[in-house]
Amino acid sequence: MAEITYRQALHDGLREELLRDENVFLLGEEIAVFEGSYKITAGLLKEFGPKRVVDTPIAENGFVGMATGAAMLGLRPIVEIMTINFIVLAMDEIVNHAAKIYAMFGGQCPIPLVIRTPGGGGQQLAATHSQNLEVWFAHVPGLKVVAPSTPADAKGLLRTSVRDNNPVIFLENLALYNTKGEAPTDGYMVPIGQAKVTKEGTDLTVLSYSRMAAVALDVARRMEQENQLSIEVVDLRSLRPLDQETILNSVRKTNRAIVFEEDWRSFGIGAEIAALLQEEAFDDLDAPVKRVASLEVPLPYSKPLELATLTGAKQLVDAIKELAPRRSRHLSVSPTLLP
């Protein structure tokens, strides 16, 4: 296995799907001649030509709807929306059409469509360029939503998404593009709807996805060494469908859960998982489920304010420290040994 960046994993995944299936084509703003705002599609126009790698004008609703229509005829478009903030302009075609056409017309017409788009803040891009809107899509029956945190998962989920016969929102994150990890080179696929326990532990479970899943793994490893806490990390990878089984199995083992998410706390992924846990694992919980999320403001530009607004490792560490000691009350150990 070679170590590659998340960006390279996406690029390779797109390239391999273009090579594999003539029905696959890419479209989006600045993806061809400009080679992508974040260079995911670098070199693909040269290799595959303008028929397969299509530059679009700035018309998100128009070209997302156009891709949906092309999918109605069995093509497999992969749309790039430059950042998730611009997807708001395409909500009609995504929510009212791509998500509905299969069911509403009685199962006559699948929509094999992938919409890739990066979310996330932290680059001083301010309120309209730093959002995490995954909940909007995870809420809608008819869509699938994936949010890989590693190069391997990015590539594996991209392959699966392209071959799925339903519209898939493929959530990336600006801050993940340069991160590195090992990614298999053979036809590795990650099923949609399958979470992954990225670190086993017994004291508590941190549930996360996308960039925060990577942060959670770092924090968990560090706290295991520094604080002797055994933290399990579950990378959700898919938000819809949600892998309830893996979530519940983990929390039934650790009896404590923190949901760590970069989006806003209210009505967020954490709210959904907390509800799931109280419905399905109420008796297994030793403490209330904690949600660690970003402050509920339009993200400020000012660096100190941006840092204060976004959630991150520090907020997760605080939450773990707050939640974990409660467990120690049940242990017959000397208080002096407590962290």
Added chain:
Amino acid sequence: MDTTSKQQADARDATSAGEQALPPIPEGEDRETLLDYYYQMVLVRHFEEKSAEMYTKAKIGGYCHLNLGEEATVVGFSAGLEPADYVYTNYREHGYAIARGISPGAVMAELFGKETGCSHGRGGSMHLFDLQHRFMGGYAIVGGQIPLATGVAFAVAYRGSREVVACQMGDGTTNTGAFHESLNLAKIYHLPIIYFVVNNLYGMGLRVEQGSAVSELYRKACAYDMQSWRVDGNDVLAVLDTIRTAAALAREKHEPSLVEAVSFRFRGHSVVDPDRYRDKEEVQKGRASDPIAEFAARLMAAGLLDENGTREIEERAQQEVDAAVKFADESPFLSVEEFMRDLSGYVYAPDEAAVKGA
């Protein structure tokens, strides 16, 4: 400027309708075909009148928008296309579905919400669909169908096949972003598509000139350097002729175009709309220039139809509609148990392996 108004002289608005002499039937038209157009128009008329009746009997729920008064537009549009072409429409689409060849029974069953409906009872009046007839859907979000239709045209061009996509919409739709974005996309990619604007003078209750800075809607196409025509939507043969011209442009030259058909709806926006915003006199005048009566008069003047023939066609259409209602009535609803058994399968298409039975 590429925008032309070839048939603008024929176009009229409702206020001047009925004051012009009816054009003769062009020579060389096949009698059987002409009578079939007439039959289709009568069938749509009877179907829609029956739909209104079934709505008041609560056999049909939700919203219900009728093509009454627009039969020439509906039939001329459909007749100008080939069976392999793709059709997208808005939510006022019962007539288009029938003219496209979907059985009136399957359409009525859909309005009744039955499993035998063309969308298996899941879409209703505003969401008719039949892949076999390449009727790619009625869409109820104004403008929502336009990018989709543009995408099918993109797929046709991508595959290098020769079908044409025809995308029907109402006058109010030409004010949406989806309309303008789509026309631009179609032109830059040279897509084989006809944008078909049915201008029935009102978007719900808003008059076209109140809602649109340009009230001759075909002129909007010039912003995209796209050919366009305005045609009398009461004249089935004029609509047909224009669609044929537009289809040839799409099929042979891969150029998009726009056709505006000036039409008139006999009733309110939907079955429940009391239509208080239109002058009584305007409505009376509009109804007086009934496209079916006018086409019958032209056929009679040409010696192609007589009173007996008219009666026979009326009866045949009525029988077909009665049979459609009977079929819809007797069809079962999908059972709630069956629906609940696999909700995920209701929402999501199976993957390739499952489709192939692997």
